[in-house]
Amino acid sequence: MSLKHLGPGSVMPPLQKGKLRLYSMVFCPYAQRARLVLAAKNIPFEVVNIKLKVKPEWYLKVNPLGQVPCLHFDDGRTLPESLLVSEYLDDTYPENKLIPTDPYKKAIQRLLIDSVTKVTGPFYKFLFGDSAAGPDILNGLDYYEQKLDNDYFGGDKPTFVDYMIWPWFERLEYLKQYKGLDLNENRHQKLFSYFERMKKVPAVKATIIPAATFDKFFKSYASEEPDYDCGIVQ
Amino acid sequence: MSLKHLGPGSVMPPLQKGKLRLYSMVFCPYAQRARLVLAAKNIPFEVVNIKLKVKPEWYLKVNPLGQVPCLHFDDGRTLPESLLVSEYLDDTYPENKLIPTDPYKKAIQRLLIDSVTKVTGPFYKFLFGDSAAGPDILNGLDYYEQKLDNDYFGGDKPTFVDYMIWPWFERLEYLKQYKGLDLNENRHQKLFSYFERMKKVPAVKATIIPAATFDKFFKSYASEEPDYDCGIVQ
Incomplete structure (x- = not known):
């Protein structure tokens, strides 16, 4: 599946049984919270990237808040909000517990x-x-x-x-x-x-973006359709 | 110990071994969150009420945020913020678990x-x-x-x-x-x-305040020193 950011006119990629889906946007720090936890805990997932400034019509049905991150489970349930998503993942997957038990x-x-x-x-x-x-x-x-x-x-x-x-x-x-x-x-x-x-730290290395790429993205941000892929996702 | 709200010139009531202390203010909805959880779970505690508009000098040392609720443990540790206090209480005291385990x-x-x-x-x-x-x-x-x-x-x-x-x-x-x-x-x-x-609900009955008393309090709120006790705490 392509990781390219999806916008208007796209179709929601069908959910797959047993696959946890994360809606994300490569440059979004809130979505990165979830990606860091997923990486730190070795949780298998698929990512669907969203053009936040020009959202797919279907995305507002999945997550009326219109933000990322958002989890989408194979039974259709969803969970938005970076801290809730991150805490949920840590609660659910016992490997490498990140939240203190005390x-x-x-x-x-x-x-x-x-x-x-x-x-x-x-x-x-x-x-x-x-x-x-x-x-x-x-x-x-x-x-x-x-x-x-x-x-x-x-x-x-x-x-x-x-x-x-x-x-x-x-x-x-x-x-x-x-x-x-x-x-x-x-x-x-x-x-x-x-x-x-x-x-x-491995999870940080898995998600870090060079300063020059942030610059390229934010330079495009004023335009109607920012360059979400920025040559780093295909 | 008096429940009257303490202000400038007061002395911090000494901590007592084995006693959990809650700093509160009778009309504060955030502090009420903590009092509801304490009541719902039958947790023994002592309350020290604070005049939030004219705070005791010592209170800012205990809780630099200057807000209520705040827990004060007998070993000197503190915990502010209504949601953190409430979650901590539910995590720590197993009777009548309020947060879903799922x-x-x-x-x-x-x-x-x-x-x-x-x-x-x-x-x-x-x-x-x-x-x-x-x-x-x-x-x-x-x-x-x-x-x-x-x-x-x-x-x-x-x-x-x-x-x-x-x-x-x-x-x-x-x-x-x-x-x-x-x-x-x-x-x-x-x-x-x-x-x-x-x-x-018993915990609600234990903390509820009549509309007329709210009115009395908020009418006094514009003054330099609001009537925090309002005749309901002695």
């Missing part, structure tokens, strides 16, 4: 995950041209710099929290190289080492 | 819980004088009217989702009687029966 540790991880809005809020403003939001991104990173007291946010190996916040951290390199974000190692020393560690 | 049912409940912003968004606008937000509250209720397909949102008995959305439903009566919200049984027939059922 209720307090789980809650503290969730607090760290929900705090990513400190970064994502100014992130989108800056991405779409409001350079005054740059300092707010750095302030948001200060919070994580202060919270990082081990190799990863949940301990000495990557767990749920790392995968839930990584997609925006990954895109900082693009903001720095192509959009002039004043990100530097002196201010966020622990985070910079953490970023390097994360880039070697 | 991962898909759990995710669908969470989707219903997160959708309460459809009601809470316009709720606060309307409460603080923007009468144009009234129709948006009713639209938000349409969503729940449509989703209710059993005696309760999670099946034939109250579960997590019911307790997480109830606090705003409870306050609709006050908005109707004292603020002119055009709530009527013809439009929300299933919800009206549901409200009556919920009012008979």
Whole structure:
């Protein structure tokens, strides 16, 4: 099956018995959360990529929210929302449990995950041209710099929290190289080492996109139909 | 120990070994989520009420977010945020499990819980004088009217989702009687029966506040120091 992003006029690829389907979009950080969990847990799945700006008519019937990620089960049930999808996958597939079983540790991880809005809020403003939001991104990173007291946010190996916040951290390199974000190692020393560690994690390697490809995509984003495939999916 | 709300100049009541403490405020719907779960699960706890508009100096050290609810354990650890507190309590105390063990049912409940912003968004606008937000509250209720397909949102008995959305439903009566919200049984027939059922649930009976008392409290809210005790806590 082609991984090319589907738009208006397309037909929903038929569901297949026993196959878990993920609706995704290659550059979407929320969908990447789900793809990171799927990769980290070695869960077999098929992906159907969606042109979010020019959606297939059938997709709004499958997921009235119109967003990705969304799971589609072979019995027709669906599940939207990145955190719900990711938690569902971790609950359902026991291999490599990512969410702590200790209720307090789980809650503290969730607090760290929900705090990513400190970064994502100014992130989108800056991405779409409001350079005054740059300092707010750095302030948001200060919070994580202060919270990082081990190799990863949940301990000495990557767990749920790392995968839930990584997609925006990954895109900082693009903001720095192509959009002039004043990100530097002196201010966020622990985070910079953490970023390097994360880039070697197999699930991250399986989903990471180079800064130059983000630049190519976001340059096309203002057009009526952005270049969702960007030469990286066929 | 007095339940009167504490403000500036107060001293933090000392933690007691083996006692779980909840910081709360009698009229706060988020804190009520935690109190509903505590009541539904018969969890022993002590409550310390906080004047949210004029906070005790010590409270910001305990919970830098400055909000309620917040749990305080006898070893000094804390946990803020109503959904995290409520989930933690359900995870930790096995009696009367409120969150579904089935991962898909759990995710669908969470989707219903997160959708309460459809009601809470316009709720606060309307409460603080923007009468144009009234129709948006009713639209938000349409969503729940449509989703209710059993005696309760999670099946034939109250579960997590019911307790997480109830606090705003409870306050609709006050908005109707004292603020002119055009709530009527013809439009929300299933919800009206549901409200009556919920009012008979023991945990709801343990925390419910009459519309007239809400009115007394919110009338005092514009002042520098609202009447948090309102004659109902001593």
